[in-house]
Amino acid sequence: MRNKYSLFFLVAFTFLMNAKVNADTVYVNVMDTFFDPADFTVQTGDFVKWTLMQGSHTTTSNTIPSGAASWNYTFTGSGDSFIYEVMETGNYIYECLFHGGMMGSFTAVASLPDTVYVNVMDTFFDPSDFTVQPGDFVKWTLMQGSHTTTSNTIPSGAASWDYTFTGVGDSFVYEVTETGSYNYECLIHPGMNGSFSTVASLPDTVYVDVMNNFFDPADFTVQVGDVIKWTLMESMHTTTSNSIPSGAASWDYTFSGIGDSFIYEVTEVGFYNYECLFHPGMNGSFTALDNTTFLFTVTLNDGWNMVSIPGLHPVNQNVNTWFSGRDPGANVFKFNNGYQAVTELEPGVGYWLKHLGTQVYKIILLYVPHNPINANAGWNLFGGYEYNAQVSGITTNPPGLVEGSVFGYSGGYSPASELIPGFGYWIKLSAAGQIILPHPVFMSMK
Numbered sequence: 001m002r003n004k005y006s007l008f009f010l011v012a013f014t015f016l017m018n019a020k021v022n023a024d025t026v027y028v029n030v031m032d033t034f035f036d037p038a039d040f041t042v043q044t045g046d047f048v049k050w051t052l053m054q055g056s057h058t059t060t061s062n063t064i065p066s067g068a069a070s071w072n073y074t075f076t077g078s079g080d081s082f083i084y085e086v087m088e089t090g091n092y093i094y095e096c097l098f099h100g101g102m103m104g105s106f107t108a109v110a111s112l113p114d115t116v117y118v119n120v121m122d123t124f125f126d127p128s129d130f131t132v133q134p135g136d137f138v139k140w141t142l143m144q145g146s147h148t149t150t151s152n153t154i155p156s157g158a159a160s161w162d163y164t165f166t167g168v169g170d171s172f173v174y175e176v177t178e179t180g181s182y183n184y185e186c187l188i189h190p191g192m193n194g195s196f197s198t199v200a201s202l203p204d205t206v207y208v209d210v211m212n213n214f215f216d217p218a219d220f221t222v223q224v225g226d227v228i229k230w231t232l233m234e235s236m237h238t239t240t241s242n243s244i245p246s247g248a249a250s251w252d253y254t255f256s257g258i259g260d261s262f263i264y265e266v267t268e269v270g271f272y273n274y275e276c277l278f279h280p281g282m283n284g285s286f287t288a289l290d291n292t293t294f295l296f297t298v299t300l301n302d303g304w305n306m307v308s309i310p311g312l313h314p315v316n317q318n319v320n321t322w323f324s325g326r327d328p329g330a331n332v333f334k335f336n337n338g339y340q341a342v343t344e345l346e347p348g349v350g351y352w353l354k355h356l357g358t359q360v361y362k363i364i365l366l367y368v369p370h371n372p373i374n375a376n377a378g379w380n381l382f383g384g385y386e387y388n389a390q391v392s393g394i395t396t397n398p399p400g401l402v403e404g405s406v407f408g409y410s411g412g413y414s415p416a417s418e419l420i421p422g423f424g425y426w427i428k429l430s431a432a433g434q435i436i437l438p439h440p441v442f443m444s445m446k
Helices: none
Strands: 010-012 024-030 039-043 047-052 058-063 072-074 081-085 090-095 103-109 115-120 129-132 137-142 148-153 162-164 171-175 180-185 193-198 205-210 219-223 227-232 238-243 252-254 261-265 270-275 283-289 293-300 303-307 332-335 339-342 351-355 359-366 373-375 378-383 395-397 407-409 413-415 424-429 433-436
Touching: 024 039, 115 129, 270 359, 283 293, 293 303, 303 407, 303 424, 332 378, 373 378, 424 433
Parallel strands: 024 047, 039 103, 115 137, 129 193, 205 227, 219 283
Antiparallel strands: 010 024, 047 081, 058 072, 058 090, 090 103, 137 171, 148 162, 148 180, 180 193, 227 261, 238 252, 238 270, 270 283, 293 359, 303 351, 332 339, 332 351, 373 433, 378 424, 395 433, 407 413, 407 424
């Protein structure tokens, strides 16, 4: 379990390849004029994932700790994401190059206590009930009115507490030391109660606020086994499953009032879409992955594209399974000392594919090993894996075979500085050998 926020969230996410086991991910929404959250704290080994929600933006490192990898990513469209692995302790400041003054920051530390954040509202605690582990912290912050947080019934051996808040923004922190059920109250307002319990281990939880006409966050990614908790903040609503993966349990819950919550355990990999039955068009979604899968998004343009596949499609590797919008009247070609028409695709190989119109593909794929890519002397059309790979980090076996620039294609050729998942690239070698891609430091898992 990791820090829990009411208006933004942190959810644990485990990467299969070259990543810290049980690394946590902070999700940052890139809004029209600001990053949300604008500032936060992480541990080294954690990930930060920016997702474009509005406008045209970049996330670009400004001042970062010595030894940390810099980054500069331009979002391709709404929903596009960029992931950065935090490797060094210290303060990180970043910006959008398109909008002067649009800044964000985070601090990386070696270790963090786990904390549940509870907002003390006018007539209720939010969240009103939750689960923690021994050694975690609970932090109450006064948002409205005059209140106390006062222990009522707690486990044997646990320290009691009674704290009166001095004003809005004042906080009280309690360390949980004993297993069992904790019940507390506000002494000023009889009937204003809260509770929490302790267990040895916890699933990770995404907290979704149900607002007047939207779910916040509206879209996110979780792991199978995680829990989603919706809490009503305004008006009257439901959370009701719409389209969900085969085998997943459907849900339909009507909130009884402000502060009421509903919890759902994610059991299946796939895309989940849900809605409020009272307000047509009020929709939410999330994607569930496990340790063998990742989310892949790529946009293909009308006409010819140089493409590649960064993993395996769960159905099959036929070109029509992968790219349903391709031109059926044109072959798909790979290059092996000459063009060859293909019907099956494989990771590491680049292809020419003609597409009808512009289309965004969003697919849950299976990871593949990051094997070296066999290549011929001369020009080779190849592709990378599920992460952005810096061209400057490409090596070969035997060493020193790369000649000149690596080229991408988007209506014309241009030198590439990084390999983006889903696209193909030209590279020229002085002799036959293997192309070795650099290990991922930051990823684009869109």
